[in-house]
Every structure is written in structure tokens, then in C-alpha cells.
Amino acid sequence: MDVQQLGKGKWILISGGTRGIGRALVQQLAREGYEVAFTYQSSADAARQLEQEVAANGGRAHGHACDGRDFQSVSSLCEQLVKDLGGPYGLINNMGVTGDQLLFNLDVERYRDVVATNLDSAVYFSKSLAPAMAGERRGKILHMSSVSGVKGNKGQLGYSATKAAMIGITKTMALELARFKINVNAIAPGYIATDMIDQIPDHVRKSITDNIPLKRFGEVHEVAALASFLLSPQADYITGQTFLIDGGLTA
Numbered sequence: 482m483d484v485q486q487l488g489k490g491k492w493i494l495i496s497g498g499t500r501g502i503g504r505a506l507v508q509q510l511a512r513e514g515y516e517v518a519f520t521y522q523s524s525a526d527a528a529r530q531l532e533q534e535v536a537a538n539g540g541r542a543h544g545h546a547c548d549g550r551d552f553q554s555v556s557s558l559c560e561q562l563v564k565d566l567g568g569p570y571g572l573i574n575n576m577g578v579t580g581d582q583l584l585f586n587l588d589v590e591r592y593r594d595v596v597a598t599n600l601d602s603a604v605y606f607s608k609s610l611a612p613a614m615a616g617e618r619r620g621k622i623l624h625m626s627s628v629s630g631v632k633g634n635k636g637q638l639g640y641s642a643t644k645a646a647m648i649g650i651t652k653t654m655a656l657e658l659a660r661f662k663i664n665v666n667a668i669a670p671g672y673i674a675t676d677m678i679d680q681i682p683d684h685v686r687k688s689i690t691d692n693i694p695l696k697r698f699g700e701v702h703e704v705a706a707l708a709s710f711l712l713s714p715q716a717d718y719i720t721g722q723t724f725l726i727d728g729g730l731t732a
């Protein structure tokens with residue numbers, strides 16, 4: 482199938498699209514012909530720049546300011562999008578923050594914010610879009626989990642809780658939505674080279690890399706390629722699963 486035709490006539494929402502993995506997802510899926518709606522928290526300039534970049538390559542992407550932690554903000558955006566574009570084909574719950582903390586040092590407010598940003602947002606977007614997707618009798622939902630949701634990681638207490646929970650909601654949503662031919666899967670990346678990861682000091686980066694069997698961090702386009710496959714008709718028989726993309730870290 483012509484790659485540029487994969488997304489023809491389909492729109493998809495990606496939460497947290499202006500940076501890192503989200504930005505790569507927007508670019509990849511727009512290249513495949515999907516009409517992409519993405520959200521951002523406050524980086525309007527980055528959103529406009531991404532829209533222009535996508536348009537220059539012949540694609541369609543539009544950024545929307547939306548605080549994923551706030552149900553009203555999520556539901557009113559989704560309602561408007563469904564009114565304008567009809568039932569969505571896809572949803573990628575990508576937005577997330579790390580907020581690393583050890584149990585003894587846990588700041589409860591910070592912890593609650595990590596849960597709201599990573600987990601509540603995924604539930605809010607899914608609740609807001611799944612009914613319109615079900616109306617189309619087809620669709621794909623992806624949750625961006627993490628290796629930290631599969632195995633423990635010291636200092637990532639709240640973060641790992643949210644990423645493990647995303648694997649849980651993937652399974653439950655897969656069971657509930659199968660009758661509407663909606664597939665629900667999770668992607669669990671290991672260390673992926675993004676701005677945030679770039680800030681890790683060299684000596685720490687070296688010790689992390691030494692631990693990865695493939696001896697490098699992943700690239701954002703590698704995560705986008707996996708997402709692209711899971712959204713495609715070739716993945717129509719896959720649901721309720723979590724796909725690790727981690728250079729062998731959990732092997």
C-alpha cells in the first residue's frame with residue numbers, strides 16, 4: 482500500500498505533540514496522509530512552527546492548547562474536534578512528565594501532578610473520543626507507557642506507577658472496545674534520545690548506555706515507526722498488548 486495513502490480520510494489526535502516523541506509522531510503520521518490534531522500545554526510557538534513544517538511537506542497538522550490534566554479542557558476540545566472532523570480513527574495518549582522522586586523524598590503535590598499528567602489525561606482523552614470512534618466501528622488507541630511501567634526504576638515512583646497503570650488500562654480498554662473493532666495497545670519505550678534525555682550528564686549517560694544490549698539510546702523516529710505499524714490495517718488483529726522498544730534493556 483502507498484504509505485502516503487495509509488491515513489487518507491482519517492484523523493488522529495496525539496496528546497503532547499510539540500516535542501520529542503510526540504513531535505516525531507505528528508511528522509510521521511502527517512507524512513502518511515492522516516489529518517493530525519495534536520495538543521500542547523503552553524508552547525504555542527513550537528506548535529505553529531510544527532504546523533508550518535508539516536504543511537510545507539504537504540501534510541495537515543493542527544495544534545491545540547489543552548491541559549490534559551483537566552477533564553473540562555480535554556472534553557471540550559474533543560467535542561469540538563468531533564463536531565468539525567467526525568469520528569476519529571486514532572488516538573495516541575503520548576503526553577507525559579517524569580517528576581522523578583525517591584519514596585523518602587516524595588513531594589505529594591508533585592506526585593499527584595505526575596499521575597494527573599500521565600494517567601488521568603490518557604483516561605480523559607480516551608473517554609472523550611472513544612464513543613465517536615465506536616460510532617465508526619473501527620479505530621486504534623495507543624498509550625505511551627515506558628520500560629518503567631514494566632520493571633522498577635529507583636527514583637521513578639510516581640512515574641512508574643502511571644506507566645504500569647497505562648498497561649492496565651490498555652488491557653481493560655481492549656476488552657471493552659473490541660466489539661466496536663477498536664484496537665488498544667501500548668508502546669513501552671526504553672531510553673529514547675529527546676531534549677530531556679540530552680540533559681543527562683555524560684557519565685550517567687555512559688553508564689545507562691553500557692546497560693543497554695544495543696549500546697545506544699533509541700531514536701524518536703523508531704518509536705514513530707512502531708506507532709505507525711500499530712495504527713495500520715496490518716495490525717488489525719493485535720489488541721491489548723504492550724510493545725517494548727528498548728534496545729534489549731528488558732531482555
Ligand SMILES: NC(=O)C1=CN([C@@H]2O[C@H](COP(=O)(O)OP(=O)(O)OC[C@H]3O[C@@H](n4cnc5c(N)ncnc54)[C@H](O)[C@@H]3O)[C@@H](O)[C@H]2O)C=CC1
Pocket residue numbers: 496497498499500501502503520521522523547548549550575576577578579598625626627628669670671672673674675676677678
Ligand atoms: N524519552 C524517553 O526516553 C521516554 C519517553 N517515554 C514517554 O513518551 C512520552 C513522550 O515523552 P518525550 O517525548 O520524551 O517527552 P517530552 O517532555 O519531550 O514531551 C512531553 C509532551 O507532553 C506535553 N505535556 C506535558 N504536560 C502536559 C500537560 N499538563 N498538558 C498538556 N500537555 C502536556 C508537553 O507539552 C510535551 O509535548 C511520555 O509519555 C514519556 O513518558 C517513555 C519512555 C522513554
Ligand SMILES: CC(C)c1ccc(C(=O)O)c(O)c1O
Pocket residue numbers: 579626627628629634670671672673677678
Ligand atoms: C527509564 C525510562 C526508560 C525513561 C527514561 C527517561 C524518560 C524521559 O526523560 O522522559 C522517560 O520518560 C522514561 O520512561
